[in-house]
Amino acid sequence: MSAGGTLSVLRSDSYADLSQYRDQHFRGTRYDQERLLRKSCTLYVGNLSFYTTEEQIHELFGKSGDIKKVIMGLDKVKKTACGFCFVEYYARGDAENAMRYINGTRLDDRIIRTDWDAGFKEGRQYGRGRSGGQVRDEYRQDYDAGRGGYGKTVQCQ
Numbered sequence: 580m581s582a583g584g585t586l587s588v589l590r591s592d593s594y595a596d597l598s599q600y601r602d603q604h605f606r607g608t609r610y611d612q613e614r615l616l617r618k619s620c621t622l623y624v625g626n627l628s629f630y631t632t633e634e635q636i637h638e639l640f641g642k643s644g645d646i647k648k649v650i651m652g653l654d655k656v657k658k659t660a661c662g663f664c665f666v667e668y669y670a671r672g673d674a675e676n677a678m679r680y681i682n683g684t685r686l687d688d689r690i691i692r693t694d695w696d697a698g699f700k701e702g703r704q705y706g707r708g709r710s711g712g713q714v715r716d717e718y719r720q721d722y723d724a725g726r727g728g729y730g731k732t733v734q735c736q
Contacts (some may be wrong), residue, residue: 595675604666615697620647620668622677627652627662629685639686640666644673648699655705665699 624636634647645668652663668674674695682693 588606595678609610612697616695619698620671620674621698622666622668622674623663623694623695624666625663625692626689627660627664627691628689629660629662631660631687631689633688634663636664636666638675639684640677640681643668643676645669650699650704653704665696666693668701685734689711 622640625642627636632651633651636651637646640646640649646666647669648665648667650665650667652661652665653659654661666674668677668683678693678695681691683690685691
């Protein structure tokens with residue numbers, strides 16, 4: 580490995596770096612999306628309990644900096660919480676701290692995960708699943724009390 584390669588590894592912050600995930604519904608090129616992700620102050624927060632409140636999100640994520648806005652993910656049919664949210668900070672550094680210190684922690688007995696988001700746009704607060712919630716909950720085979728019981732495919736059998 581060259582000296583430049585070694586130094587770039589030392590400067591890397593794997594907790595705040597971009598993940599491999601990309602929003603398939605993003606309107607624009609992959610380059611545009613990555614450019615927005617690198618300067619974004621918005622985080623996607625997943626694997627939340629359906630019972631987690633906006634106040635709980637504010638309390639936890641406020642520990643890493645000043646929050647501009649929390650947008651709770653909603654079932655597009657029932658308009659109830661469906662296990663995700665967006666947290667927008669005023670400063671990128673505060674969002675980076677949340678990625679470093681809050682990603683992978685426990686909230687409401689669930690391990691939450693955070694990822695960069697290119698920026699919230701109206702309409703993205705709704706689940707993308709056929710039944711109105713999140714797609715992943717439609718195919719889940721196990722019972723999960725924090726996410727509404729069994730997945731939709733099991734409930735329909």
